[in-house]
Amino acid sequence: MKKIGIFGGTFNPPHIGHVRLAKAAADALGLDRVLIMPACVPPHKLPAALASGEDRLAMCRLAFGGDARFEVSDLELRRGSKSYTVETLRALHAGDPAAELWFIAGSDMLATFRQWYRWEEILSLARLCAASREAEFVPDLSGFTPAQRARITVLPIAPMEASSTEVREALRSGRPTELLQPQVLEYIGTHGLYADGLSAYRALLRDRLDAKRLHHSECVSDAAAMLAAQYGWDPEKARLAGLLHDVTKNEALPAQWHLIEADGGTLSEIELQNPKVWHQRSGAAFLRQNGLVTDPEILSAIACHTTGKAGMTLPDKILYIADFISAERDYPDVGVVRRLAALSLEHAILYTSRYTVMTLQKKKLPLHPATLACYADTLRHFGLDKEKLPNGKDDAT
Ligand code: ATP
Numbered sequence: 001m002k003k004i005g006i007f008g009g010t011f012n013p014p015h016i017g018h019v020r021l022a023k024a025a026a027d028a029l030g031l032d033r034v035l036i037m038p039a040c041v042p043p044h045k046l047p048a049a050l051a052s053g054e055d056r057l058a059m060c061r062l063a064f065g066g067d068a069r070f071e072v073s074d075l076e077l078r079r080g081s082k083s084y085t086v087e088t089l090r091a092l093h094a095g096d097p098a099a100e101l102w103f104i105a106g107s108d109m110l111a112t113f114r115q116w117y118r119w120e121e122i123l124s125l126a127r128l129c130a131a132s133r134e135a136e137f138v139p140d141l142s143g144f145t146p147a148q149r150a151r152i153t154v155l156p157i158a159p160m161e162a163s164s165t166e167v168r169e170a171l172r173s174g175r176p177t178e179l180l181q182p183q184v185l186e187y188i189g190t191h192g193l194y195a196d197g198l199s200a201y202r203a204l205l206r207d208r209l210d211a212k213r214l215h216h217s218e219c220v221s222d223a224a225a226m227l228a229a230q231y232g233w234d235p236e237k238a239r240l241a242g243l244l245h246d247v248t249k250n251e252a253l254p255a256q257w258h259l260i261e262a263d264g265g266t267l268s269e270i271e272l273q274n275p276k277v278w279h280q281r282s283g284a285a286f287l288r289q290n291g292l293v294t295d296p297e298i299l300s301a302i303a304c305h306t307t308g309k310a311g312m313t314l315p316d317k318i319l320y321i322a323d324f325i326s327a328e329r330d331y332p333d334v335g336v337v338r339r340l341a342a343l344s345l346e347h348a349i350l351y352t353s354r355y356t357v358m359t360l361q362k363k364k365l366p367l368h369p370a371t372l373a374c375y376a377d378t379l380r381h382f383g384l385d386k387e388k389l390p391n392g393k394d395d396a397t
Contacts, residue, residue, distance in 0.1 A: 005034035006092065006126065007104040008076070008085060010164065011056050012049075013188060014063035015179040017162030021131045024157045025104045026069050029129060034104070035073040035092075036064050039083035049168055049225075051193050053077040062183040086118040089125040101126035106133045107159075110152075114143050123148050131155040168194050169218065173202050201243055204292070209250050217243050219326035220319075227318045231345060233297075241298045241319050242326075245305050248282040256282035262289060273366040280306040308353055308374030317345045324352050350378045 007022050014036075026034050038056040051059070057074055064070040075091065076083040085103065092101060103126040105113075110130040113119055122128075123144075128151060130139065137159065141149050162179045170177035171194040180188070188194060198221075205214055221242030228238030248256055256278045260267060263285035271277055284303035287293040293302075301319035304312065308320050325338045325348075333355065341348040353375035360367045379385045 002033075002096065002099040003029060003031045003102065004092070004096070004099045005029065005031040005102045005104050005129070006037055006088065007034055008037040008039055008083070008088065010050070011036070011038045011060050011063075012051055012164050013056070013059045013167060013180065013184055013193070015162050015164060015167050015184075016181060017160045017179065019063055019181070020160060021106065021155075021157070022064065022070065022104065023067065024131065024155055025102070025129050026067070028155055029102055029153070031069060031102060034070050035075075036060050036070055037073045037076050037088065040076050040079060040081060049194060049222075055187075055191060055193060059184050059187055062187055063181055065183075084117050086116075086122050086125070089122060093125050102129050103127070104129045104131075106131055107137050107139065107154075108133050110139055120148075123151055127151045127153065129153045129155055131157055132159045134159055171195065172198065173206075173218070198240065198243060201240065201292075205243070205247065208247060213246055213249055216326060216328060217246055219328045220245055220322050223326045224318055224322035227322055227341065227345070228315075230342075231314060231318060233314050233318055237295060237298055238315070238318055238322070240293070241301045241315065242322050244287060244293065244298075245283065245302050245319055245323065246279060247302075248286050249279045251279070251282065251286075253278065259285040259289065268369075270366050270368055274368065277306050277368055280304060304370065307368040307370040308349065308356075309370040310373035310377040312349075312374065312377075314345075317349060321345055321348045321352070324348070346378060346381055349374065350382065353378055 005022070005025055007018075007025070009018065011018065022034050022036065025031065038053065038060055040053065053074075057072060057077065060072045064072060076088055079087070089101060089103070092099075103122065105128065107130050110128070113128070116122060130152065132154070137154075139152075139154050141152060144152065167177055167179050169175075170179075171188065177185075205217060209217065221239045224238035224242035225235040227233075228235040248259065251259075253275050256275075257267065259282040260278065263281075265281060265285070267278070280303055284299045287302065288299055293299055297313065297315040300313060301315040304316055305319045305323055309316070312320065321337075321341050325334065325341050333351075337348055337351055340351055353371060356371055357367060357375050360371075376385065
């Protein structure tokens with residue numbers, strides 16, 4: 001009986017971890033063929049910085065070209081709609097009912113497998129081969145029946161820290177990466193993939209921000225682009241706003257003060273008590289004064305990203321929330337805010353501005369009037385403006 005592996009993924013771009021997994025699965029399972037199947041738009045992923053289907057197919061052909069068992073398939077891309085694995089497996093099964101199908105995936109996929117569309121049918125159409133992506137991977141198969149468990153094989157290969165996300169980050173920031181095969185790297189270079197015109201800004205940030213702040217800025221950039229795509233702002237502008245939002249965060253306070261003054265501004269009593277909020281204004285001032293950003297939407301969003309304010313524009317809201325939900329954030333309620341942000345920006349702002357107001361009140365820290373105004377404005381938006389606002393004396397909780 002013919003044994004066919006199906007290795008689906010975004011392959012954005014394909015890296016050596018992918019090739020290694022496909023080879024290990026083909027060897028361990030004795031597969032005759034492995035279909036490498038770039039997905040159209042994966043239902044569980046965000047399509048940010050996604051190379052075209054044509055480019056991903058070409059890169060897969062280059063990456064998986066050295067092994068006669070591998071065949072790059074455009075089945076899912078040709079379908080032209082969201083890629084559901086079950087549909088792919090149905091089509092392959094109908095085409096060759098006698099073949100034994102194996103679906104190959106990393107352990108991260110196994111963890112969410114039971115949320116996949118028609119996962120039980122997937123498991124009846126194909127066996128599942130999962131390879132570990134993290135050290136000491138112990139698969140939790142408790143949610144599967146014994147018959148289903150018997151169709152799942154865990155591939156015993158040492159995990160390799162490689163992901164397309166890491167590759168894209170390296171490419172964007174001009175860092176060398178050993179995770180790509182040379183032929184794929186060359187393809188990316190000659191086709192201008194994953195370069196988003198932000199390299200000059202990144203070079204500027206590398207001189208001004210520490211590593212942690214740089215990483216945060218990249219994460220906010222991604223989150224802002226994602227929110228912009230969802231809510232209707234230009235994702236490229238959002239990406240730039242996110243990248244630059246903390247540009248003066250590591251700047252000495254006198255220099256920040258100077259930037260604000262040179263922009264015709266003064267610091268209020270409350271701001272003088274809380275220098276942590278200066279960077280929103282000094283950042284916008286720095287970018288404007290140096291002609292680095294002229295776009296008023298971006299400058300406005302940066303100028304209020306920490307405190308928020310009343311009457312925020314869509315770009316203001318996007319950056320404000322992106323700063324709360326960026327991928328590296330791990331404060332206790334971040335999951336709630338991410339879910340709210342996926343539903344509505346206003347709900348996310350209500351939650352975060354209320355949280356900020358209450359926390360500052362509780363800790364008796366200076367509360368910027370713009371934050372209170374932002375909270376009040378959002379309450380008004382929901383018709384909740386009868387709610388008692390903190391006035392500095394009462395505990396509003
Ligand atoms: P991204 O970082 O963009 O999420 P990715 O590196 O996870 O991408 P995908 O194209 O989403 O790559 O992955 C396709 C399949 O390959 C998935 O089943 C994934 O779990 C698996 N995979 C990716 N990288 C590795 C790796 N380093 N080790 C084992 N499996 C991997």
